[in-house]
Structure formats: C-alpha cells, structure tokens
Amino acid sequence: xxIQRYIALGAMLLVMTSCGNDWLTLEPSTSMQSDDAIxxxxxxxxxxxxxxxxxxxAYAYSGRLVYYADATGDDMQATSVxxxxxxxYLFNFTKDFSPATFWSYPxxxxxxxxxxxxxxxxxxxxxxxxxxxxxGEALALRxxxxxxxxxxxxxxxxxxNGASQGVPIVTKVLExxxxxxxxxxxxCYDQVISDLKEAAxxxxxxxxxxxxxxxxxxxxVLTLLxxxxxYHGDDALALATAEExxxxxxxxxxxxxxxxxxxxxxxxxxxxxxxxxxxxxxxNLTDDSPGKESLGYLHNPNGYxxxxxxxxxxxxxxxxxxxxxxxxxxxxxxxxxxxTYQPQ
Numbered sequence: 539x540x541i542q543r544y545i546a547l548g549a550m551l552l553v554m555t556s557c558g559n560d561w562l563t564l565e566p567s568t569s570m571q572s573d574d575a576i577x578x579x580x581x582x583x584x585x586x587x588x589x590x591x592x593x594x595x596a597y598a599y600s601g602r603l604v605y606y607a608d609a610t611g612d613d614m615q616a617t618s619v620x621x622x623x624x625x626x627y628l629f630n631f632t633k634d635f636s637p638a639t640f641w642s643y644p645x646x647x648x649x650x651x652x653x654x655x656x657x658x659x660x661x662x663x664x665x666x667x668x669x670x671x672x673x674g675e676a677l678a679l680r681x682x683x684x685x686x687x688x689x690x691x692x693x694x695x696x697x698x699n700g701a702s703q704g705v706p707i708v709t710k711v712l713e714x715x716x717x718x719x720x721x722x723x724x725x726c727y728d729q730v731i732s733d734l735k736e737a738a739x740x741x742x743x744x745x746x747x748x749x750x751x752x753x754x755x756x757x758x759v760l761t762l763l764x765x766x767x768x769y770h771g772d773d774a775l776a777l778a779t780a781e782e783x784x785x786x787x788x789x790x791x792x793x794x795x796x797x798x799x800x801x802x803x804x805x806x807x808x809x810x811x812x813x814x815x816x817x818x819x820x821x822n823l824t825d826d827s828p829g830k831e832s833l834g835y836l837h838n839p840n841g842y843x844x845x846x847x848x849x850x851x852x853x854x855x856x857x858x859x860x861x862x863x864x865x866x867x868x869x870x871x872x873x874x875x876x877x878t879y880q881p882q
Contacts, residue, residue, distance in 0.1 A: 576661075582676075585650060586654060589647055589679055597637075598644075602637065603640065609623040610626050612848065612850075617873060622842070647683050649712065651677075652680070654676045655673065655677065665745075670745070674736070674738070674746055678754050679754060684726060700723035701722060703723070706720050747790065749810045751809070751810075752820070758817035760779055783817075793813070794815050795815055800862045801862065837876055843873075846873040846875050855867070
C-alpha cells in the first residue's frame with residue numbers, strides 16, 4: 539500500500555543540507571544510519587538536533603505542514619488556483635492524490651525519535667537528569683508528530699469516540715520490510731497522551747527546565763497536552779493542564795506580549811532574558827531556511843503571495859478598533875497578508 543511505502547521512506551534517514559547557525563552542532567546530526575551509533579548521551583543530543591533540523595524543511599514544519607492548516611481553515615485562502623496552497627484550499631486531495639511528504643516527513647521524524655528512545659535507557663551515565671530531559675524531548679516530539687498525523691488522516695476523535703481509522707503507531711525502530719497497520723484514532727490519542735504525559739514528567743528537573751533555544755520546553759509540552767485533551771473531549775483535564783502550563787511558564791520568566799509589543803515581537807530574537815511568550819520555536823536563519831519556499835516568502839505580497847486572509851476574517855478583525863491582530867496584516871492590492879512569518 540502507498541501509506542506503507544511512505545512509512546518505510548520515513549524510517550530511512552533522509553539526506554539533509556547542513557545548518558550554518560551556531561545553535562546547532564557543526565557535526566552531522568542527521569548522518570546516523572542506525573541506532574548502533576547511539577552509545578552515549580552526546581549521540582542522543584545529536585539525534586535530537588537532527589530532528590529539529592529536519593523540522594526546518596519547507597515540506598515539514600517550516601512550510602507545507604503549517605500552511606495546510608491555514609488554507610483548509612476559515613481565515614485564510616489561496617490567492618490563485620495555480621498557487622502552492624490551492625489544492626489545500628480547494629480540498630482537492632484524495633486518498634490517491636495527496637502529497638507523499640505529508641506522510642513521509644512526520645514518520646521520518648518519528649523514526650529519528652525512536653532511534654534515540656530505543657537506546658537511551660541503556661546508556662550508562664551519572665547525568666541521569668540530563669538523560670531524562672533528552673528522553674522527555676524525544677517523547678514530546680514523537681507525540682506531537684503522531685498528533686498531527688492523526689488529525690490530518692483521521693476523523694476528529696469526538697465524531698465517533700475514535701473508532702475510525704487513524705494512522706500507524708510506530709514506537710520502535712522499523713526494519714526495511716515492516717508494514718505496520720493503521721491504528722484507530724482512539725489508540726493514536728492514547729499513545730499521544732501517554733508520550734506527552736511521560737515527557738512532562740521526565741522534563742520536570744533542573745536539566746529539563748533549563749532554557750534551550752530552539753528546543754521544545756516542558757511548558758510547551760504541557761500546552762500541547764492541554765490541546766490534545768481538548769480535542770479528546772477531556773475538558774477538565776485540558777483546563778487543569780493549561781493552568782499548570784501558564785503558571786509554570788510565568789514562574790519561569792515567560793510573559794505575554796503587551797499590545798504595544800505584539801506587532802513587532804514576531805521579528806524579535808528571543809533569548810533566556812527575553813523569552814516573551816515563545817514556548818517553542820523552529821529556528822530558521824538566512825543561511826539555513828527554505829528560502830523562497832519558506833513561510834515568510836509564501837505569505838509575503840512581494841514574494842510568492844500564495845496565501846492571504848479571507849475577506850470575512852479581515853472584516854471580523856476590523857470591527858473591533860482595539861484588536862491588535864490587525865496590525866499584523868499588511869494590505870497589498872485588494873488582499874491582506876499576515877506578517878507573522880518574517881521574510882528573510
């Protein structure tokens with residue numbers, strides 16, 4: 539089956555371009571061919587950085603996987619039937635006609651997480667809190683990728699309490715001939731919740747709470763878990779988890795942007811002393827970004843101008859003169875473009 543072929547593709551480490559920014563190690567963090575290469579915590583660190591590196595790709599979280607959600611929602615629209623976002627906006631995809639990358643990239647990322655998770659418990663080290671923090675990161679990222687896949691390929695959980703087909707749950711390192719079957723949406727949510735809860739527990743130590751630019755934080759994990767609970771219909775758990783994330787992040791020097799800061803904050807370079815409300819970011823510098831395939835270029839009227847806000851959404855925003863989100867929309871011609879993603 540096509541979906542099985544894409545899982546196999548995802549299980550193979552893709553050849554990626556190297557990163558030029560100093561937050562990543564200069565060693566090739568995506569070059570490991572098997573979990574035999576993971577023997578110490580340093581190897582786990584490189585594997586995780588390889589995951590973040592792949593997330594920078596235009597076909598992953600710095601492009602297609604993000605604009606799919608925008609273009610299929612109510613607030614954004616493709617500007618032309620010839621644009622990259624058009625098939626998403628027009629709902630032209632079928633089970634026989636959809637981008638292989640929507641499936642292969644998340645499963646490649648899951649495979650990389652599984653490489654680390656398969657070995658990390660067997661690593662002998664005195665740095666047990668660091669090991670727990672790395673394991674928490676890998677579990678959190680794996681949970682996020684499975685959550686996104688489940689929402690993309692399965693019905694909403696509350697439609698039938700998750701009885702319909704979701705996606706295959708992959709929690710081990712696959713062999714070349716493995717062909718995992720699809721799990722139910724309910725089983726997928728159970729796995730996502732399990733991964734995120736365990737990640738939050740493991741990251742609740744001095745190493746897991748330290749600020750790491752470009753890495754998922756414990757507060758981001760709890761925020762994501764709150765969203766998963768919301769989609770799962772667990773409203774009380776969603777509220778409690780959100781409150782824990784908010785109070786924890788505030789105590790850890792994260793702050794909401796003011797109305798004055800909000801329009802300009804998206805271009806800021808957050809740091810340990812200037813965290814704002816950024817709990818997790820994917821770093822794209824000029825020398826390692828997807829370039830003209832980046833979200834910034836796709837949203838820019840002077841770039842590809844692929845996607846703009848709908849007239850109904852813009853009308854809704856402008857009905858309130860104090861709605862600060864209007865300041866993030868630039869008008870070009872008869873269209874409004876969102877400036878959340880900075881062009882490079």
